[in-house]
Amino acid sequence: MSISTKPSAPTLELSHIAKTFGSVVALTDGTLALHPGSIHALVGENGAGKSTLVKIIAGLYQRDGGDFTLEGTTVDFTSTAQSKSAGIAVIYQEPTLFPDLSVTENIFMGRQPVKSLGRIDRKRMHTEALGLFERLGVRIDPDRPTQGLSIADQQIIEIAKAISLDAKVLVMDEPTAALSGVEVERLFAVARSLRDEGRALLFISHRFEEVFELCDTVTIMRDGAYIATSPIAETTVDEIVRQMVGRDVAELFPKIDAPIGDEVLVVSGLTEPGEFHDISFSVRSGEIVALAGLVGAGRSEIARAIFGVDPYKAGTVTINGVRVPKRNPAAAMNLGLALVPEDRRRQGLVLESSVGKNATLAIRSALAKFGFITSAVENASARTWAQKLEVKTSALDTEVGTLSGGNQQKVVLAKWLATNPSLLIVDEPTRGIDVGTKAEVHRLLSELAVEGLAIIMISSELPEVLGMADRVLVVHEGRITAEIDRADATAESVMFAATHAEVAS
Amino acid sequence: MTGTTAARTYRDYSQPLWRRLLISREAAVIGALALVIIVSMISVRAFAQPITITYLFLDIAPILLIALPMTLVIITGEIDLSVASIVGLSSVTVGVLHQNGVPIPAAALVALLVGLIAGAINGALITMVGLPSLAVTIGTLALYRGLAVGLLGTTAVTEFNKFWTDLAKSKIGETAIPSVVILIVVLALVFGILLHFTTFGRGIFAIGLSPEAARFSGVNVERTKFILFMLSGIVSALAGIYYTLRFGSARGDNATGLELSVIAAVLLGGVSIFGGRGALPGVLAGALLIGTLASALRLANVTSDVINVITGTLLIASVVGTSFLAWVRNKRARPGGTKGSSPTATG
Numbered sequence: 124m125s126i127s128t129k130p131s132a133p134t135l136e137l138s139h140i141a142k143t144f145g146s147v148v149a150l151t152d153g154t155l156a157l158h159p160g161s162i163h164a165l166v167g168e169n170g171a172g173k174s175t176l177v178k179i180i181a182g183l184y185q186r187d188g189g190d191f192t193l194e195g196t197t198v199d200f201t202s203t204a205q206s207k208s209a210g211i212a213v214i215y216q217e218p219t220l221f222p223d224l225s226v227t228e229n230i231f232m233g234r235q236p237v238k239s240l241g242r243i244d245r246k247r248m249h250t251e252a253l254g255l256f257e258r259l260g261v262r263i264d265p266d267r268p269t270q271g272l273s274i275a276d277q278q279i280i281e282i283a284k285a286i287s288l289d290a291k292v293l294v295m296d297e298p299t300a301a302l303s304g305v306e307v308e309r310l311f312a313v314a315r316s317l318r319d320e321g322r323a324l325l326f327i328s329h330r331f332e333e334v335f336e337l338c339d340t341v342t343i344m345r346d347g348a349y350i351a352t353s354p355i356a357e358t359t360v361d362e363i364v365r366q367m368v369g370r371d372v373a374e375l376f377p378k379i380d381a382p383i384g385d386e387v388l389v390v391s392g393l394t395e396p397g398e399f400h401d402i403s404f405s406v407r408s409g410e411i412v413a414l415a416g417l418v419g420a421g422r423s424e425i426a427r428a429i430f431g432v433d434p435y436k437a438g439t440v441t442i443n444g445v446r447v448p449k450r451n452p453a454a455a456m457n458l459g460l461a462l463v464p465e466d467r468r469r470q471g472l473v474l475e476s477s478v479g480k481n482a483t484l485a486i487r488s489a490l491a492k493f494g495f496i497t498s499a500v501e502n503a504s505a506r507t508w509a510q511k512l513e514v515k516t517s518a519l520d521t522e523v524g525t526l527s528g529g530n531q532q533k534v535v536l537a538k539w540l541a542t543n544p545s546l547l548i549v550d551e552p553t554r555g556i557d558v559g560t561k562a563e564v565h566r567l568l569s570e571l572a573v574e575g576l577a578i579i580m581i582s583s584e585l586p587e588v589l590g591m592a593d594r595v596l597v598v599h600e601g602r603i604t605a606e607i608d609r610a611d612a613t614a615e616s617v618m619f620a621a622t623h624a625e626v627a628s
Numbered sequence: 629m630t631g632t633t634a635a636r637t638y639r640d641y642s643q644p645l646w647r648r649l650l651i652s653r654e655a656a657v658i659g660a661l662a663l664v665i666i667v668s669m670i671s672v673r674a675f676a677q678p679i680t681i682t683y684l685f686l687d688i689a690p691i692l693l694i695a696l697p698m699t700l701v702i703i704t705g706e707i708d709l710s711v712a713s714i715v716g717l718s719s720v721t722v723g724v725l726h727q728n729g730v731p732i733p734a735a736a737l738v739a740l741l742v743g744l745i746a747g748a749i750n751g752a753l754i755t756m757v758g759l760p761s762l763a764v765t766i767g768t769l770a771l772y773r774g775l776a777v778g779l780l781g782t783t784a785v786t787e788f789n790k791f792w793t794d795l796a797k798s799k800i801g802e803t804a805i806p807s808v809v810i811l812i813v814v815l816a817l818v819f820g821i822l823l824h825f826t827t828f829g830r831g832i833f834a835i836g837l838s839p840e841a842a843r844f845s846g847v848n849v850e851r852t853k854f855i856l857f858m859l860s861g862i863v864s865a866l867a868g869i870y871y872t873l874r875f876g877s878a879r880g881d882n883a884t885g886l887e888l889s890v891i892a893a894v895l896l897g898g899v900s901i902f903g904g905r906g907a908l909p910g911v912l913a914g915a916l917l918i919g920t921l922a923s924a925l926r927l928a929n930v931t932s933d934v935i936n937v938i939t940g941t942l943l944i945a946s947v948v949g950t951s952f953l954a955w956v957r958n959k960r961a962r963p964g965g966t967k968g969s970s971p972t973a974t975g
């Protein structure tokens with residue numbers, strides 16, 4: 124195998140890796156070559172096999188076939204400890220640090236430098252940690268506990284840990300999914316400096332602008348198989364998308380004009396000190412209203428308060444003219460509210476439960492007769508909705524946690540659409556979802572609006588906001604600072620309002 | 629794998645029934661129970677007699693009863709350690725009231741009410757104050773036991789109307805099966821249906837696996853737990869009434885340590901201590917397994933401390949067994965497994 128045109132030998136090379144789980148084929152031909160001093164992008168739809176490939180690199184899974192070489196020698200990792208000691212570091216989307224230990228203690232966990240009598244050399248640890256952060260060009264207090272640090276800082280700590288272990292290969296699995304713009308830039312700066320030190324980096328992301336900004340090579344996977352590798356300079360977004368989905372994606376945001384009807388939801392003066400203040404707006408049937416703003420501006424908190432999961436101190440929520448009680452999600456559901464929450468894995472789904480049970484959890488009362496319910500009734504309903512949303516699974520008793528992100532999101536949507544809501548709140552509906560499914564979700568939301576559903580969409584992706592929304596409400600530090608009509612909404616106007624307290628109009 | 633326009637089809641289950649049964653925890657416990665019964669009948673001479681069944685059920689009736697609500701409590705990820713103390717408190721309540729001339733049915737009703745209140749106190753501290761159930765019920769374990777012993781001191785009330793004590797020990801018609809089994813079967817059906825065939829039960833499982841996702845799906849987590857702790861209290865009080873009448877003795881230290889036998893039976897029956905997994909038939913089999921084994925060993929003149937060692941070993945083995953089964957299941961059906969199992973159901 125020699126895909127490479129570069130003079131250097133690849134640091135890590137995977138060729139024709141196969142992996143099956145029982146009767147499920149996850150990988151048929153995983154092929155990838157990482158070169159020193161290069162940042163390599165791995166892209167593909169959810170379920171294309173990227174995560175499985177990463178887990179094989181990390182030693183979490185063992186391959187069933189194919190070759191895996193590290194600096195020319197074949198390796199067979201049976202644990203993550205082995206891959207770590209061989210010089211492979213994997214940074215996950217959500218780092219796993221010990222929250223109560225200090226930054227330094229986390230970096231040196233399990234291999235603290237010692238003085239005589241086995242006493243831990245705190246001074247040396249401290250100095251080394253400072254040195255690491257200096258090399259990375261970031262400022263993090265090495266003595267503070269990691270609890271309360273942003274996800275971005277936690278990732279930097281993971282990277283510092285990797286460098287202190289002198290990792291030759293650094294795999295970053297969707298590291299930017301939960302980061303703000305500034306944090307992404309800092310992460311990229313760190314990644315570039317690591318590249319310049321001659322390490323091999325693998326970057327997995329669904330955001331093409333990031334891939335094009337950061338990476339020099341891209342490998343595309345589809346349906347568990349290698350499709351192509353090309354230098355970034357010689358390809359385009361359209362080309363990559365075509366290779367990823369195996370077809371042309373006609374339009375990313377197929378927004379259909381929906382007839383706007385009566386007011387469905389009226390929120391007035393909603394206030395929770397420290398979270399959001401005096402939030403007032405309304406949503407009409409057929410309308411998609413986007414809540415835009417920076418991460419942490421309070422958008423999700425507002426959504427959760429409206430749905431009744433979180434408390435609020437003042438204000439009212441009315442749906443179809445009926446007051447929605449505070450802190451009572453069950454009552455809100457009965458009145459026709461539905462919330463597809465931000466954190467799919469923790470709030471949206473019972474991951475260890477089945478597709479069938481998850482898809483019917485929100486409508487269990489409606490399916491039941493006198494409170495009694497059976498799996499047969501649940502499966503019948505789940506089957507209908509799984510078919511409508513084309514959830515990719517063969518059986519309804521499949522654990523939801525084993526599905527890809529996009530399919531998990533389809534199950535969450537099925538769960539809430541089954542409640543036949545009059546207002547649907549979707550919080551980051553396409554986060555971490557591949558291009559194909561993303562377009563499906565957008566088409567679905569658009570169709571639902573045409574059918575008369577009122578929709579609130581919270582999104583941090585500007586193209587999504589601009590493409591889908593009839594009206595954009597910009598939230599800045601817990602207040603609505605601007606209301607922009609579809610016609611006037613531009614990337615500039617929304618971003619300006621999101622970063623400034625007052626909008627001169 | 630690429631999208632076709634034809635509607636997808638979904639099977640109800642990814643594996644055939646026999647295979648799901650084979651790797652289910654309930655099947656393993658029921659199998660073990662059958663094995664213990666067969667081996668005992670062959671090797672322990674006194675075992676294969678009707679009287680064995682009579683005493684087996686009379687002895688383990690309190691465990692079987694309390695294991696029912698305990699199963700639901702543990703599936704939500706909580707635990708109730710105060711059950712045996714509620715048994716004691718209920719026993720003393722019946723005793724003291726009866727001593728003061730209150731007829732048994734009325735005294736029993738008051739005892740049930742006491743159990744309900746005891747459970748409600750547990751539930752309130754856990755769901756309204758937000759304390760962990762382990763801490764709360766360790767506290768009320770001591771508190772309720774202290775109240776029970778304090779009310780009667782070291783004395784016992786033993787003068788009960790023979791009608792009631794005979795009723796507790798009576799058998800169904802001409803059979804060797806005690807009447808209390810009817811109570812157990814009825815309550816087992818009630819709790820089994822509640823757990824497996826109601827929306828309330830669906831909420832219990834969801835809470836155990838992910839309280840946050842349950843809350844986001846409109847499950848009232850606090851109310852569900854509160855109700856379960858009240859059920860636990862009232863069934864424990866019921867077991868206390870039975871215990872008192874069966875032995876004709878109301879004492880403050882009745883059923884001390886019973887909570888551990890109950891929890892052992894529940895865990896042996898395949899309920900996950902981490903919540904979210906388990907089934908009532910398995911728990912019934914687990915309780916019967918512990919009871920049968922103990923009674924067979926006792927008939928074989930094995931001392932009670934040795935029986936404890938064997939029961940304890942069994943419990944640990946069963947937990948290890950669960951991990952093993954989970955591993956097998958992983959290997960067959962889910963990511964995380966290693967190579968092996970050839971694809972069986974393709975096309």
